[in-house]
Amino acid sequence: MTGEMRFYLLAEMSGWNCTSYSYSYSDFLKNSNAYKILTDNIHEVKKHITHRAESILQAYDEITFSPKNVKDCFIIETAINYVALHSFEEFYINPLTINPYYDGRIKSIGELMIDLKGDEISINELISNENTSVEEKKEIVYNQLENYLDDADDLIYNSLEKIKSEAITSNRFASFKFFMEFFFILFLNSFLAFMFIYNFQQFTFFFTNFQYNKVMSYIAVIFPMMVFIYDIVFAIYHSYRANILEPYNYAKRFLKIHADRVFDDLYDEKERLFNYISTAIDNKITLENDITSFSKLSSSYVDFQAVLSSSQLKRKKRYRFLKGMDLSISTVAVLVGVVSLIIYLLGIIFQVAI
Numbered sequence: 001m002t003g004e005m006r007f008y009l010l011a012e013m014s015g016w017n018c019t020s021y022s023y024s025y026s027d028f029l030k031n032s033n034a035y036k037i038l039t040d041n042i043h044e045v046k047k048h049i050t051h052r053a054e055s056i057l058q059a060y061d062e063i064t065f066s067p068k069n070v071k072d073c074f075i076i077e078t079a080i081n082y083v084a085l086h087s088f089e090e091f092y093i094n095p096l097t098i099n100p101y102y103d104g105r106i107k108s109i110g111e112l113m114i115d116l117k118g119d120e121i122s123i124n125e126l127i128s129n130e131n132t133s134v135e136e137k138k139e140i141v142y143n144q145l146e147n148y149l150d151d152a153d154d155l156i157y158n159s160l161e162k163i164k165s166e167a168i169t170s171n172r173f174a175s176f177k178f179f180m181e182f183f184f185i186l187f188l189n190s191f192l193a194f195m196f197i198y199n200f201q202q203f204t205f206f207f208t209n210f211q212y213n214k215v216m217s218y219i220a221v222i223f224p225m226m227v228f229i230y231d232i233v234f235a236i237y238h239s240y241r242a243n244i245l246e247p248y249n250y251a252k253r254f255l256k257i258h259a260d261r262v263f264d265d266l267y268d269e270k271e272r273l274f275n276y277i278s279t280a281i282d283n284k285i286t287l288e289n290d291i292t293s294f295s296k297l298s299s300s301y302v303d304f305q306a307v308l309s310s311s312q313l314k315r316k317k318r319y320r321f322l323k324g325m326d327l328s329i330s331t332v333a334v335l336v337g338v339v340s341l342i343i344y345l346l347g348i349i350f351q352v353a354i
Contacts, residue, residue: 034084042057111291123144123277124287146270188227188230233322244316273294
């Protein structure tokens with residue numbers, strides 16, 4: 001808080017109308033270094049799926065620049081400064097759930113922040129602290145790792161809940177939709193094959209002799225072309241969909257059967273991390289280059305990131321484009337197929353070229 005704000009805050013408390021100052025101060029807050037730092041850091045925050053990262057994102061979204069009085073200015077500025085400070089990676093990274101391919105500014109678990117009697121210091125600073133006993137250091141670390149474990153456990157719970165909710169709602173509809181689409185594409189290709197195999201001379205004539213005044217002539221050209229295009233779009237869309245959602249589908253299958261195994265594995269990894277830091281405390285070793293060494297976010301078991309980001313994958317431009325193409329082409333192909341079938345059957349029944 002600047003001296004000027006203190007003056008206006010006291011003036012407002014004394015009954016002065018400082019509304020104009022409040023409005024002008026909001027522009028100062030938008031252009032403040034703290035808010036610029038927060039805005040720059042928020043892009044990295046979005047890459048991490050921890051409770052602290054989520055709370056930072058929520059706090060950032062809740063910041064508004066419409067103060068009604070000087071008191072509001074003070075509250076907004078305090079919030080910006082606090083969130084900006086804690087928007088750096090060392091405050092919100094969880095070594096148990098960090099992306100194993102993380103290549104950011106933080107290189108070691110020792111750089112992560114931990115609470116020592118109300119002061120936020122790094123784990124490496126705690127290890128080298130001469131005023132804190134070894135037992136107390138280990139207790140502080142153990143409590144911090146319990147927080148990391150709780151955060152990781154919540155990640156699994158959220159993944160399970162997401163899987164359950166999607167299994168009840170969208171998955172059944174998606175399975176039915178795929179079944180219907182597969183039925184239609186099978187029908188269209190079977191009908192096309194029948195058209196070429198069955199010796200209906202009045203129709204096969206139009207494959208090589210186009211007649212502008214005959215509907216069958218248009219069917220002989222348009223229907224095979226639509227089936228061919230639909231086959232290609234169907235193959236591309238569903239191949240791409242299966243590719244981007246395979247980690248999610250694997251995670252879904254695994255978590256349904258082996259959820260307990262994942263919880264146990266996280267607990268064991270937390271204990272291994274505690275022993276690792278405890279050894280460093282006993283020997284006063286500075287931790288280096290180990291930030292992803294204990295990550296369980298993507299292991300041989302399951303990719304939790306894929307589960308929680310599955311809905312985001314479906315919002316990608318390429319996915320939405322291919323989905324739209326598949327829907328539009330399938331609709332046109334089915335309509336053309338139905339019309340072609342009706343005309344073709346009428347031609348066979350009356351043995352005429354329509």
